[in-house]
Amino acid sequence: MGSQTVTKQKEQTVTQVMSGAEAIVKILIEEQIQVAFGYPGGAIMPVYDALYDEQDRIQHVLARHEQGAIHAAQGYARATSKPGVCFATSGPGATNLITGIADAQIDSTPLVCITGQVPSSLLGSDAFQETDVIGISMPVTKWNCQITDATEIPEALAKAFYIAKSGRPGPVLVDITKDAQFQKFDYSYTPYKKIRSYVPKPEIDLSSIEKAAVEINNAKRPLILFGQGVILANAEKEFKKLVEKTGIPSAWTILGLSALETDHPLNVGMLGMHGNYGPNLLTNECDVLIAIGMRFDDRVTGNLTKYAKQAKVIHFEIDPAEINKNVKADIPVLGDAKETISHLLKLVKPNSHENWFQRFQECAKIEQEKVINRELHPDTGSLSMGEVINIINKYTKGDAIIVSDVGQHQMVACRYSKFSKSKSNITSGGLGTMGFGLPAALGAKLGVPDRTVIAIIGDGGFQMTIQELATIYQTKAKVKLLLLNNEFLGMVRQWQQLFFDKRYSSTELINPDFQTIVKGYYIPTKKVTEREHLEKAIEEFINYDGAYFLEVMVGKENNVFPMVPSGAGVSEIRLE
Amino acid sequence: MEKEEFTITAYTENQVGLLHRITIIFTKRKVNIESLTTSESEKEGIHRFTIAITETEVVVEKIVKQIEKQVEVLKADFYKNKEVVQQEVALYKIPTKSLTNGIEVERIVRQHNARFLTIEKDFLVIEKAGFRRETKALFDDLKPFGINEFVRSGRVAVAREEHGIGEAVEKLLAQN
Numbered sequence: 040m041g042s043q044t045v046t047k048q049k050e051q052t053v054t055q056v057m058s059g060a061e062a063i064v065k066i067l068i069e070e071q072i073q074v075a076f077g078y079p080g081g082a083i084m085p086v087y088d089a090l091y092d093e094q095d096r097i098q099h100v101l102a103r104h105e106q107g108a109i110h111a112a113q114g115y116a117r118a119t120s121k122p123g124v125c126f127a128t129s130g131p132g133a134t135n136l137i138t139g140i141a142d143a144q145i146d147s148t149p150l151v152c153i154t155g156q157v158p159s160s161l162l163g164s165d166a167f168q169e170t171d172v173i174g175i176s177m178p179v180t181k182w183n184c185q186i187t188d189a190t191e192i193p194e195a196l197a198k199a200f201y202i203a204k205s206g207r208p209g210p211v212l213v214d215i216t217k218d219a220q221f222q223k224f225d226y227s228y229t230p231y232k233k234i235r236s237y238v239p240k241p242e243i244d245l246s247s248i249e250k251a252a253v254e255i256n257n258a259k260r261p262l263i264l265f266g267q268g269v270i271l272a273n274a275e276k277e278f279k280k281l282v283e284k285t286g287i288p289s290a291w292t293i294l295g296l297s298a299l300e301t302d303h304p305l306n307v308g309m310l311g312m313h314g315n316y317g318p319n320l321l322t323n324e325c326d327v328l329i330a331i332g333m334r335f336d337d338r339v340t341g342n343l344t345k346y347a348k349q350a351k352v353i354h355f356e357i358d359p360a361e362i363n364k365n366v367k368a369d370i371p372v373l374g375d376a377k378e379t380i381s382h383l384l385k386l387v388k389p390n391s392h393e394n395w396f397q398r399f400q401e402c403a404k405i406e407q408e409k410v411i412n413r414e415l416h417p418d419t420g421s422l423s424m425g426e427v428i429n430i431i432n433k434y435t436k437g438d439a440i441i442v443s444d445v446g447q448h449q450m451v452a453c454r455y456s457k458f459s460k461s462k463s464n465i466t467s468g469g470l471g472t473m474g475f476g477l478p479a480a481l482g483a484k485l486g487v488p489d490r491t492v493i494a495i496i497g498d499g500g501f502q503m504t505i506q507e508l509a510t511i512y513q514t515k516a517k518v519k520l521l522l523l524n525n526e527f528l529g530m531v532r533q534w535q536q537l538f539f540d541k542r543y544s545s546t547e548l549i550n551p552d553f554q555t556i557v558k559g560y561y562i563p564t565k566k567v568t569e570r571e572h573l574e575k576a577i578e579e580f581i582n583y584d585g586a587y588f589l590e591v592m593v594g595k596e597n598n599v600f601p602m603v604p605s606g607a608g609v610s611e612i613r614l615e
Numbered sequence: 616m617e618k619e620e621f622t623i624t625a626y627t628e629n630q631v632g633l634l635h636r637i638t639i640i641f642t643k644r645k646v647n648i649e650s651l652t653t654s655e656s657e658k659e660g661i662h663r664f665t666i667a668i669t670e671t672e673v674v675v676e677k678i679v680k681q682i683e684k685q686v687e688v689l690k691a692d693f694y695k696n697k698e699v700v701q702q703e704v705a706l707y708k709i710p711t712k713s714l715t716n717g718i719e720v721e722r723i724v725r726q727h728n729a730r731f732l733t734i735e736k737d738f739l740v741i742e743k744a745g746f747r748r749e750t751k752a753l754f755d756d757l758k759p760f761g762i763n764e765f766v767r768s769g770r771v772a773v774a775r776e777e778h779g780i781g782e783a784v785e786k787l788l789a790q791n
Contacts, residue, residue, distance in 0.1 A: 173632060178639045182686045184632070202686055235791035236628050236689045360680035 054225040059189030059215065060085035062226045063153060064093050066196045069228050072124050074115060074485050076100045076108040080128025081168060083155030085220035087126075100485065100514055103506035105132050107478040109139025110504065113148050114482030117465045118440055118490075120273070122149040122203045123482065129156050130168030133214070134175065138472055140210045141179040145469030146294060147271060149208035151199050152176075158218040159187040172214050181209030189222035193229075201231035206239025207358045208271060241359055241373040248379060250370050251329075251353045252386035258327035260395045261287045262318070262350075264310060264339075267294035267468075268332015268357060272376035275299070275461045278331065281380055286391035288399050290318035292333045294468045297458035301437065307399045311339040312603045313450040316410075316612060317402030319603060322347050323610040324398075331355040332376045335365040336469065345608025355379050409614045410600050415455065421594030422570060424451040424523050430574050431493065431521070432457040434581040439491040440465060440483050444476030444500035447529035450599045452495045474503030477520065481511055484518040491581065493519040498550055499528045508560040511586050519580060520562075522590040525597065526550060533598045538605075557588040564588040616671040622699050622772045623666040623675070625682050625691040626656055626784045633687050637664060640681045646670055650703075650769030658784065661689065667770040689787055692780045694772070701772035705750035705765065706732070707741045713760035714739070720760060727753045738763060 057065070063086055067075060075097055079087045090099050102108035105127045112123030123143075127136050133154040143150045157166040173185050182202045186195050192215065199211045255261060269278045275298050282289050282299065288307040289299060299306050308315030310322075319341075322328065328350040333339070340346045343365060354361075354368035355376055362371040372379050414425035428451060431439075437459035443449040443466040458464060465483055467475040480494030501522055511518055532546040557564045563583065567576045573591065580589040603612045627633055634653065641648050649667040656663035668675065675693050683691040711734060713720050724731065729743035743753050750767055773779060 174635065177632065177636055178643065233791060234686060235788060237686045238787075358684065360677070360684045362680075364677060364680075 054227045056223055057226045058085065058220065059192050059222050059224065060089040060220040062189065062192050063196065064089040064097065065226065066193060066228055067124060068093065068096050070200050072097060074098045074100060075124040075126060076102055076112045076482065077126030078102055078105050078108055078132060080132045080155065082129035082157055082217045083126055085217065086155065100510065102478065103509050104504070105135035106138055106474065107504050107507040107510060109136045110475050110478035111482030112150055113139060113143055114442060114465055114479030115486040116148050116150060118462055118483035119486040120462065122151050122200060125150060125152045127154050128168065129154060130170045133172040134170055137175060137179065140176055140212065142467050142470040142472045142475065143210040144179045144181065146467065147208050147267060148210065149203040150210035151203050152210060152212040154212060154214045156185065156214045156216045159216040172212065176212045180212050183212040185214040186219050187216045189219045189224040192219065193226065197229065197231040198234065240357060240375045243374040243378055243382065245382065247370060247372045248382045249386060251372055252383055254327050254351055254353060254370065255285060255329065256388050260325045261327040261329060261392065262321060262325035263287045263289040264292065264328065264330045264333055265289055265295045265298055266292040266331065266333025268376045269295060269298040270461055272332065274377035274380050277377055277380040277384060281384055281387070284384065284389050285387050287329065288396055292336070292339055293453045293466060295333060296453055296464040297461050300459045301457045309454055313454065313599050313601065316406040316601050316614060317399040319609040319612045320402055321398055323349065323608065325350050327351045327353065329353045334361045340365060341603045341607055341609045406601065406614065422573065422591060423597060424448050424593050425455050427523060427573065427591050428452055428455040430577045434578055435491060439463070439493050440487065442466065442476050442480035442483055442492060442494045444496040445471045445473045446497045446499060447533065447599050448495055448497045448523040473500040476500055477504050478507045480518045481507060481516050484516045485514065491519065493521060495521045495523065497529060498522060498524040498526060498548055508557060508562060512560045512562060517585050520588045522553060522588070523593050524590055525593050525595050527595055553590055562586045562588050564590070566590040568592045616673055618669050618671050620667065620669050620696050621675045621693050622701060622770060623668065623679055623691065623693045624780060625664040626689040626780065627662050627664060628687040629660065629662045630687045636685055637682055640678055644674065644678065646674065646678065652769035652771055657781065661784065665769065665771055690780045690783045694774055698775050699772040700775060701770050702744050703747060703750060703768050703770055704742065704744045705767040707754065707757050707762055708738050708764040709757055709760050709762055711735065711737055711739050723756045729753055
């Protein structure tokens with residue numbers, strides 16, 4: 040054992056002369072990156088030249104726009120839990136990454152972005168394609184740095200990977216000047232294990248977990264809210280044990296969706312603006328609110344002055360800055376969810392809250408009658424988004440990865456999709472980035488090729504990253520694209536109908552023929568306008584061995600309900 | 616909750632761009648920074664930010680957590696005025712001829728516990744360290760003689776406790 044360790048250390052310190060660009064590619068291999076996304080250009084050309092020699096070990100996915108590349112990297116990261124790697128050139132290449140970086144920052148997605156920069160001698164001279172990407176990306180990265188000397192590359196990238204993956208994950212950006220990419224130097228690489236100024240996982244205070252256990256054991260009407268923290272900590276098993284042992288009804292944020300299977304009896308559904316009736320209404324009746332790995336986003340809480348004022352709040356969270364940010368925690372429990380839940384499991388008593396759980400079932404019944412039946416089983420009239428999702432569930436049996444874009448179809452997809460496995464719901468939650476879905480689905484499919492990946496997209500978002508159909512064609516990724524076409528920017532139109540006197544300002548879309556467009560990318564297509572053809576089309580869509588595009592024309596002016604109107608409290612949720 | 620003066624202290628690595636990373640935390644919340652100084656701290660290689668703002672305690676607490684969250688920040692904390700010993704330094708440049716009209720300027724400088732830094736042929740520079748109100752009082756007294764230039768430094772402050780957060784920083788460094 041001892042001699043092995045010594046050998047390993049020796050290996051790590053062996054140096055090799057190579058260029059900065061070759062070092063970058065070598066480090067990706069050391070970090071076990073098999074797929075990277077990007078778009079070449081002047082200032083990143085040495086890196087692309089180095090990638091050319093390593094095509095057997097690193098698949099580079101050439102997107103058609105840098106935004107497509109970074110959303111694909113996000114989809115890859117969310118499906119695999121590995122960091123997504125993304126390359127772009129200086130100037131416009133780098134600025135085109137920014138939306139994806141901001142999206143990854145707010146949704147805690149690990150990304151390592153590597154941008155080329157003009158030669159160091161030209162920095163600050165307004166050179167061709169020069170932009171201050173460090174300054175521009177600073178507010179939306181977990182960490183970033185600029186490299187002007189090749190000898191700094193190994194340490195910077197080691198730090199970058201460590202920071203992106205550890206603690207609360209996030210995007211990092213390393214900007215490397217072209218001369219540093221060309222520069223030869225003595226290469227050696229040692230991955231980072233810690234940084235002295237950085238505490239990725241706060242120390243666990245057992246007394247806070249003991250206090251939490253007392254409250255949970257004494258609670259009469261407890262409610263668990265779970266978020267992506269459960270998934271990021273790989274704590275799904277521990278979490279499920281906790282839910283089952285304590286018998287506490289549990290509701291999810293849209294990034295927490297799929298951490299607990301949707302058919303679990305104690306899974307009471309979705310929180311927030313378009314969430315389920317029970318969890319929203321009863322948030323304001325519970326006596327103990329147990330939030331795990333979630334950040335009380337305003338789309339979850341509605342009006343904070345009317346949010347769970349009666350409840351004792353216990354907040355399990357890895358990021359100290361989230362404690363008391365939006366909702367005051369009576370008992371904050373800092374730490375990685377896997378570790379804190381494991382401790383908690385030993386202290387909580389087996390329980391069932393039958394009468395309290397009954398309340399959720401009553402609410403579910405009301406919602407079923409007033410909203411869900413109409414949405415999932417309409418007999419007449421136009422097709423609904425919900426009935427499409429319902430049939431998809433029948434054929435996926437909850438095993439697929441569902442990637443949604445942003446808008447009405449996203450809310451419907453999250454509300455009604457069934458999930459039996461974790462890391463299966465991929466959506467732009469915090470930033471709400473239209474155009475996310477298509478490239479993210481491609482990235483997810485490349486990350487987990489054995490799973491069925493279905494992108495559910497609206498006709499607005501589809502046209503924001505439609506060019507990535509070419510990337511799907513080029514990579515031959517077998518990704519399923521479902522377009523729910525209502526010829527409107529549906530969510531904005533819904534708000535215009537409800538809150539702006541039906542003044543449909545710039546929300547009607549006069550669309551091109553998507554069938555012709557997608558055929559132009561050599562992807563098989565089908566369009567459904569009638570209910571009688573829907574199920575067969577979906578069956579073919581799911582079973583087709585390859586990429587496939589299914590367009591379903593849905594009701595133009597359907598609304599998503601329930602809804603917590605903007606500014607209202609969660610218990611003021613409207614069913615119609 | 617009332618707004619009041621707070622002093623934020625952060626121990627950090629010495630890193631290009633960290634100043635920007637810290638100031639954008641304020642910009643994002645539209646909070647004005649009244650003064651900001653950085654210098655080396657008592658610990659080798661570790662820098663120290665001292666930031667003065669007027670805000671509610673709730674906002675200050677959230678800002679400080681965001682500062683401490685930055686990878687290259689070791690520790691951050693905030694203090695009310697009564698919890699720190701603080702000073703600012705001011706320089707006043709006035710015409711040398713003001714000395715020729717009697718002893719008035721010398722008397723003012725003595726009275727304010729200030730001192731002459733330099734006396735040149737055409738101008739002289741007076742230095743005063745103290746609280747904002749003290750440097751302001753000297754400014755008002757010197758004004759009749761004509762102030763050619765006036766500058767005041769940002770606040771520097773140490774906590775009114777034996778170690779302050781320096782101890783927590785020490786602990787963090789010892790772990791690594």
